Amino acid sequence: MGTTLWIVDINVDGLWETPEIRQAANFLREGEVIAFPTETVYGLGANATDSEAVKKIFEAKGRPSDNPLIVHIADPKQINELVDEVTPIGKQLIEAFSPGPISFIFKKKEGVFSDLVTAGLDTVAIRIPEHPVAYALLKAAAVPVAAPSANRSGRPSPTSAQHVMDDLNGLIKGVIDGGETGYGLESTVVDCTGEVPVILRPGSITADEIKEVIGAVIVDPALKNETEAPRAPGMKYRHYAPDHPLYLVDGSLELLQSFVNQFKRDGKRVGVIATRENLAKIDADAMIVMGSETDLSSIAHSLYDSLRKSDVLDVDVLLSLCFPEEGVGQAIMNRLRKAAGNRVLTESDLFG
Structure with missing residues (x-):
């Protein structure tokens, strides 16, 4: 399959x-799969009501079909057509944060979506993106669009059209190039089916x-406890992994250097993010810069790009320091742990 690349000016009226x-919108309506930019990462979209179209998402990504997808719409008014009930907390959060980098889980309306979208669950995640290209495509297509990140399953999520082409060229119908994404991490996912919102996946919100806005919020125990089964789209399987093994160092810059030296003594070439x-x-064989420690949002923005850049390094292992789990730092560490396969090194690993 030939993959069309459309370059658009996001500032055009x-x-x-x-x-x-x-x-691109016509292709979506005809059952094809299109990658497009959002304010978080590039999404891989298909008509959420068409099972044959949604199946192409899983085929292109190599993603297991028991993983639910987020449905993207252009207008909050469309939500009532797609879900059984918009709960009071859901209404408050939609008014406060949409359009934007947040997805809301509600009880689904029966007979609307392909069963592949919801993976057998009785709920569905809905998002209203604020990126001008995403809005334009959704408005033109006039169908709800199921869209996970536009990468091969397990790879770092794409924050540019080139990342998408690197992974999916020849596997999908087209890619809309709207430049780099803004936030750089997937949307916050919030379960709004109860009386208190539950964060199932941390993000920029x-x-x-x-x-x-609400006064209370619960963080899903699965984010801290690996024995719990995650309930959010995109959280069930290994994600975001670079080609080289990644280790997180929980400690000082000096401790990080000690691990660099230890790996070198073992004959390994070491890269550091x-x-x-x-x-x-830091004295290592290769270095990649990832934002500023005084601005966690800059780290979030460049995280996936840094992981992808590390793939071309002539190294055997990668190391990165951990970051404070405050604000967006929680989302950064969630993605880094998954990218590292939960390999976290502490001082006891060096001297124990």
């Missing part, structure tokens, strides 16, 4: 009426921000 967006401030303070 009436973007949904441009030839590129109209062609933080627990503290949700508390300011570091912040701008620490780049010159």
Whole structure:
């Protein structure tokens, strides 16, 4: 299959009426799969009501079909057509944060979605993206669009059209290039079916921000306890992994250097993913910069790009320091742990 690449200007008025967006929207309605930018990462979209179309998402990604997908829509008014009930907390959160990088889980309305979208669950995750290209495509397509991240399953999520082409060229119908994404991490996923919102996946909309609106929030125990089964889309299987084994170091810069030295003594070439401030303070075989330690949002923005860049390094292992789990730091560490397969090194691993 030939994959079309459409390059669009996100600042054009009436973007949904441009030839590129109209062609991509027509392909979506015809049952094809299209990658497009959102404010979080690039998504891989298909008509959420068409099982044959949704099946193409799983085939392209190599993703197990028992993993639910997030449904993207252009207008909050469409939610009532898709879910059984918009709960009071759901209404509050939609008014506060949508459009934006947050997904809401409600009880699904029967007979609307392909069963592949919800993976047999009685709930569905709905998101209203704020990216102008995503909005234009959804408005032009006029169908709910199921869209996980547009990467091969297990790989770091894509934050540019080139990342998508690297993974999926020849496997999907087209990619809309709307430049780099903004936040760089997938949306916060919140279960809104009860009286208190439950964060199933952390993202750029933080627990503290949700508390300011609702007054209380619960964080899913599965985010801390690996024995719990995650209930959020995209959280069940190994994700975000670079080609080289990644180890997280829970400690100081000096401890990180000690592990670099230990791996070197074992004959390994070592790469380090570091912040701008620490780049010159570490002696390793290769270095990649990942944002600033004074701005966690810059780390979130560049996280996946840094993991992808590490694939071309001539190294045997990768190391990265841990980050404070406050605000967006919780989402950063959630993704890093998954990328590392929960390999976290402490001082006891060095000297024990």
